[in-house]
Amino acid sequence: MELLEQKIRQEGRVKGQGILKVDSFLNHQLDVALFDEMGKAFAKRFAGEGVNKILTIETSGIAIATCTARYFDYCPVVFGKKYVSLNLDQEIYSSDVYSYTKQQAYKIMVSKKYLRPTDRILIIDDFLANGKAAEALIDLINQAGATLVGVGIAIEKGFQDGGALIRQQGIVLESLAIIDGMSEDEGIVFRDQSGKK
């Protein structure tokens, strides 16, 4: 998606160890107009698939998922929670995630009420790197007996193995920008997706 790649080129900052800082528009300050365009792009790529629910994970996926739901006939958005709050039901699906960014393991949970066997679910998240968060969301969908339509990601780190692992399972994974390489000196190399809608 050209608009997102432009924004990454303009405002993204590459740090050591494969870290891309995009907090000026994606995960601390949020560019809602850009998110609306991203939502439209996901809607094109997953058109006609009968998506009736969007699943994401707190925190950074929520705004993008919210903007995407508008283009799927205002379907409900459900976000996986990273901890047990006192307000959360006991009746939950749960899966484990290890975050390399935060260097800690955590549980992700969704109330059983909000994942149903009749659901046709699109997963939306901001980043895909090693794919651990996406795998956990897929696990929750499988536990519920719901149908996974596909996975929509804003920025995929194509130089990490999460994307390949998910696509190998036959899952439709659409990333609006795929970064095949980046360094502080040489900048960011995007995978050519010019054939995409």
Place this chain on the structure above:
Amino acid sequence: MELLEQKIRQEGRVKGQGILKVDSFLNHQLDVALFDEMGKAFAKRFAGEGVNKILTIETSGIAIATCTARYFDYCPVVFGKKYVSLNLDQEIYSSDVYSYTKQQAYKIMVSKKYLRPTDRILIIDDFLANGKAAEALIDLINQAGATLVGVGIAIEKGFQDGGALIRQQGIVLESLAIIDGMSEDEGIVFRDQSGKK
């Protein structure tokens, strides 16, 4: 706001100790069509005030803030983070919050880059009870020397003191639904706001 009060009546569940569960539409599963209407309502209540940024706090405020930004000419949304991630800048404003819901204290942080003295900021959040989260966001705005235009809340627990404490400071606080009393037996009593836009 009639639509929100209806939704609370239909789907909200009152638990002991002043807890209102609205996770079917507000803070676990999200009703984006409702959030769009809430965004429109905030835009009416804070029209002509030159709002150029929306500040919220993770997690549940993000989706509502995102839907509200659309009605303020797609201004940026910034969300306060509840912990230090490795990706967060060192240059931050920080304030302390105690969450009675989670029974723990935490820090909330915003990068100094995203709060500027020229900003005219609308705070948006899902709930206001004792007002601790809102007070921390106001503190961050004051630290930045930015202008607080007002506070927009989806559901205010009018039987707790946060709303009164904020209004006493002369701050414009607009809550789309104010609950003056609730119990498992007798249901929910809303404050009459029929004179509001």
